Amino acid sequence: xxxxxxxxYKIKKSWQGLSGYILMFGLVLAATxxxxxxxxxxxxxxxxxxxxxxxxxxxxxxxxVVSLISCLSFAGEYAYETYRxxxxxxxxxxxxxxxxxxxxxxxxxxxxxxxxxxxxxxxxIFWGAQSGVVHGKDHIVLDYGLLRxxxxxIGIWINMLFIIALSILFSVKFKNQAxxxxxxxxxxxxxxMATDIMPTDIMKYTPIGYFSLIQYLNGINxxxxxxxxxxxxxxxxxxxxxxxxxxxxxxxxxxx
Amino acid sequence: MIxxxxxxxxxxxxxxxxGNIKAVQGISVEVEKGDVFGFLGPNGAxxxxxxxxxxxxxxxxxxxxxxxxxxxxSNKLKAxxxxxxLVEGPAFYNYLSAYENLExxxxxxGGVPKGRIEEVLNMVGLSGQSTKKVTNYSMGMKQRLGxxxxxxxxxKLIILDEPTNGLDPYGVQxxxxxxxxxxxxxxxxxxxxxxxxxxxxxxxxxxxINKGKTVAKGLVNELLNPQKxxxxxxxxxxxxxxxIITRKRELAVVSTEPIRLAISSGKPEEILESLIKEGxxxxxxxxxxxSLEDFFFKMTGGGKDDLYEx
Numbered sequence: 001x002x003x004x005x006x007x008x009y010k011i012k013k014s015w016q017g018l019s020g021y022i023l024m025f026g027l028v029l030a031a032t033x034x035x036x037x038x039x040x041x042x043x044x045x046x047x048x049x050x051x052x053x054x055x056x057x058x059x060x061x062x063x064x065v066v067s068l069i070s071c072l073s074f075a076g077e078y079a080y081e082t083y084r085x086x087x088x089x090x091x092x093x094x095x096x097x098x099x100x101x102x103x104x105x106x107x108x109x110x111x112x113x114x115x116x117x118x119x120x121x122x123x124x125i126f127w128g129a130q131s132g133v134v135h136g137k138d139h140i141v142l143d144y145g146l147l148r149x150x151x152x153x154i155g156i157w158i159n160m161l162f163i164i165a166l167s168i169l170f171s172v173k174f175k176n177q178a179x180x181x182x183x184x185x186x187x188x189x190x191x192x193m194a195t196d197i198m199p200t201d202i203m204k205y206t207p208i209g210y211f212s213l214i215q216y217l218n219g220i221n222x223x224x225x226x227x228x229x230x231x232x233x234x235x236x237x238x239x240x241x242x243x244x245x246x247x248x249x250x251x252x253x254x255x256x
Numbered sequence: 257m258i259x260x261x262x263x264x265x266x267x268x269x270x271x272x273x274x275g276n277i278k279a280v281q282g283i284s285v286e287v288e289k290g291d292v293f294g295f296l297g298p299n300g301a302x303x304x305x306x307x308x309x310x311x312x313x314x315x316x317x318x319x320x321x322x323x324x325x326x327x328x329x330s331n332k333l334k335a336x337x338x339x340x341x342l343v344e345g346p347a348f349y350n351y352l353s354a355y356e357n358l359e360x361x362x363x364x365x366g367g368v369p370k371g372r373i374e375e376v377l378n379m380v381g382l383s384g385q386s387t388k389k390v391t392n393y394s395m396g397m398k399q400r401l402g403x404x405x406x407x408x409x410x411x412k413l414i415i416l417d418e419p420t421n422g423l424d425p426y427g428v429q430x431x432x433x434x435x436x437x438x439x440x441x442x443x444x445x446x447x448x449x450x451x452x453x454x455x456x457x458x459x460x461x462x463x464x465i466n467k468g469k470t471v472a473k474g475l476v477n478e479l480l481n482p483q484k485x486x487x488x489x490x491x492x493x494x495x496x497x498x499x500i501i502t503r504k505r506e507l508a509v510v511s512t513e514p515i516r517l518a519i520s521s522g523k524p525e526e527i528l529e530s531l532i533k534e535g536x537x538x539x540x541x542x543x544x545x546x547s548l549e550d551f552f553f554k555m556t557g558g559g560k561d562d563l564y565e566x
Contacts, residue, residue, distance in 0.1 A: 006363045013352055081347035085405065088311045088341050089364045090333040253314035 002095045007073060007103035016072045017107065020065040024115050027061060028052050032122040046134045048123030049116050050149050054214040056115065057156050060188060063163050063211075064181075066108045070167030071180040073100045078175035084254050097246055101164060108160045112153050136218035148217045151227065155213040158231045161238035162207050163188075169245045172252075207234045262286040262322070263413050263444040264293075264310065269319035271305050279305040280316075281468040287446055287461070289412075292439045294459035294476070295448040296548075298556055302468040303448045304344065307417050310446075311341055324412055340411035342419055346402030350391035354382060354401050357390060358408060365409040376404040380434065396427035403434060414438060416447040420454065432458060456548040466556040480551055485519045486510055486544040487527075497536045504530070516544050 011017040031052045035043065043051075056062045077083035086096065134145025142148055166187065170180035191208040198208065210230035216223035264287040271280040280302040287293045297303045308314045310321050312332050321328040326335040348357045355373060362368035377383040380400040385393075393401065399419065406414055416435070420428045428451070435458050438445055449455050455462060456476060463473040472479055491497040494515055501507050501517050507527065510516040519527055528541050546554075 003363065006360055010349065010352075010360065013349075013356070015351065080349055081344075082349060084311075084313055084343060085341075085347055085361065086364050087313065088336060088339065088343065089361070089409070090337045090366060091364050092333065254308075 003091070003099035004103050004106070007100050008106060011069055011073065011103060011107050014072055014076075016068050020069065020107070020111055021114060023061065023065060024056070024111060025118060027056055028115060028118045028122055031055055032119070032126050036126050041139060043123075043127060043135060044133050045120050045123030045127055046132050046145055046149065048127075049119045050134060050152060050214070050218075052119040053112070053115055053152060053156065054212075054218075057214070058212050060185070060192075060211075062108075062111070062156065063160075063188060064185060065111065066104065066160050066163050067167040067181055067184045069107055070104050070164045071171050071177040071184070073104055074168050074171035075175055075177040075180045078171075079177055087254050093250060094246070097249070101168070101242070104164050105157075105160060108164075109157055112157055116149075116153060136220075140220065142218065142220075144222070148222060151222065152213055152217050155227060155231060159207075159210065159213070159234050162234040162241070165238040165241040165245065169241050169248075172245050172249045204229070205233065207237050210234055263289045263291070263324055264446060265320075265322040266306070266310065267320045267322075269306060269309055269321070270317045271302075271309060271314065272317055278468055280309070282319075283463075283465060283468070283470055284319075285463050285470070285473060287413075287444060289444055290439070290442055291461050292435065292445045292459045293447065294455035294462040295446060295465075296452065296455060296462060296552055297448075297465040300467075301465045301556075303465065304417060305468075306465070307341075307343055307415060307446075307448060310415065311339070311343060312336065313343070338409060338412040339415065340406030340409060340413070341415040341417070342399075342402040342406050343415065343417045345418075345421065346398045346405075348390040348398065348401065348405075351389065353387050353389055354393070354404075355386040357401070358386075358405060361405045362408050368408050372408060372410070376407045379407060379437075380404045381430075395422045396424065396430075399423060399427065399431070400434075403431075407438075411443060413444045413446065416445065416449075418448055420449060420451055428454070452549040452552055453547070462548070464552060464555050471555045472551070476548065477545075480545050480548065487517055487519065487524060488540075488542055488544040489515045489517065489538055490540045491515070491537050492539065493537055497531070497538070500531055500534050500536045503534075510544075 032048055035048070035051065053062075077086065087093070132145055134142045134148060136142040163184070167180060167184045170183040171177070174180050174183065192211065195203060195208055198206075210233065213227065213230065216227045216230070264285075266283060266285045269280050269283045272278050283302070283306055295303055295306070305314070309316045310323075310328070312328055312335075321335075323335040323339055328335045349360065352360070354377070358373045358376065362373060374383060377386050380403050382397065382400055382404065385397065390398065390401065399422065403416075403419070406416075419435070420431050423431060432454055435445055435447065439458075447455070447459065459476055461474065462476050462479065464471050489497065494512070497515060498509060498512060501509050501515075506519060506521045508518045508520065510518050524543070528538070532538060
């Protein structure tokens with residue numbers, strides 16, 4: 001974690017880092033206004049916290065932003081040609097890798113908190129301060145509403161490990177931000193399309209089946225088993241992909 | 257593992273790239289503390305590959321690199337602790353200011369105090385422009401900032417790969433002065449350049465490579481006219497002077513325009529005396545020192561066009 005602070009600083013100062021917040025602001029606002037116009041039953045500001053992140057996550061916009069930042073952090077070093085200047089210093093490649101990874105993950109956490117706060121505020125503005133009621137599918141009132149919100153946000157945050165790992169793999173392979181981003185997002189879109197034809201038995205062992213977590217949280221009961229297995233599968237894939245990326249980057253010459 | 261007293265020791269370095277391209281074939285050299293060491297070679301000679309291997313950016317197939325006595329392959333982080341480099345041009349985060357860039361590289365270097373950033377910016381004359389984003393910098397300014405980042409960790413050894421590339425004559429002069437000031441501060445400098453007159457002016461030692469192999473190395477003064485037995489003369493009556501020289505057994509005419517003679521025996525001052533006694537009119541008489549450029553072309557067997565391709 002030695003270089004986490006400096007990696008976070010680089011993200012913070014980049015246009016990519018800022019654009020994540022601007023994009024989310026726009027999306028939260030659009031979602032809130034959209035709901036205000038289209039929904040004719042009462043919803044609470046807590047609902048907005050759940051609904052906006054559900055929509056942002058399902059549309060892969062959050063994945064896109066996290067992937068953009070991952071590509072900046074890894075492929076960006078090749079693009080700016082700064083990678084060689086880092087590695088001619090007494091810098092441990094492993095520590096650098098972990099610092100970069102954790103900085104991106106931390107950025108995604110900050111972005112999630114930002115979305116939650118923004119959604120709550122906009123929900124309060126549009127629907128007024130209300131009790132902490134959270135509505136689920138078919139407008140049922142959900143038990144443990146706040147817990148479900150927290151679980152969804154934490155779940156999405158953990159799922160981002162897989163997205164970060166995948167983006168890094170493309171970044172170290174292509175050494176180009178645009179190609180790495182297109183590669184990552186392209187694979188995600190293809191994966192989502194594959195869910196239509198892939199048998200459920202196979203899908204439950206891949207990260208594909210777990211892009212949307214809200215389905216396990218907006219029913220009468222929280223589907224703990226599915227939620228936990230989703231996070232486990234994604235984390236395992238993250239570890240595997242991270243190991244491949246790290247070995248690849250370690251084996252490769254910095255300049256050829 | 258302490259193995260060497262030199263600041264940089266390269267032993268039998270080899271690197272072959274895909275397609276059996278033998279970029280470096282058995283280069284060995286020792287750079288001592290305080291040296292300003294010139295590294296020369298035509299395009300594709302293997303200079304950049306060697307520098308990359310010295311900095312641990314690519315792994316050699318064979319051979320060893322020791323920096324200040326520390327083996328690079330077994331203790332890379334320790335070996336690079338006090339090394340600064342400008343390799344393949346300067347590179348920065350364009351969206352950040354010069355100061356912010358240096359802050360980042362200072363963090364990676366470890367243990368660099370904030371005051372050092374101001375210090376190096378002053379050294380390269382950029383302290384007044386440090387808040388400007390690097391994207392707005394000229395090539396010369398970037399190059400100077402590159403030197404500043406190389407100096408951040410108070411290096412004992414600084415490696416400069418073509419530091420004058422892309423600079424105008426003023427920038428070249430500034431860079432030359434900067435390198436001279438570094439050597440005064442007892443920093444060992446290892447510099448590769450295409451501009452041979454510059455290397456001749458600032459370096460005390462030189463290594464010339466061609467096709468991945470060493471073709472010459474040593475003190476610049478010794479490499480150029482090593483026996484110190486060739487003298488250059490000028491006279492208002494050159495034909496007469498040449499006749500006198502050819503009559504003498506201990507002398508041989510090396511060239512007639514300008515007149516150069518090789519002394520096989522006797523002291524140079526006695527030779528001059530004897531020439532005058534025999535009626536030669538001599539305006540000047542001094543040991544001949546070929547330029548490094550002449551020497552370089554002789555050793556690499558290339559033409560100037562090859563050299564200035566970049």
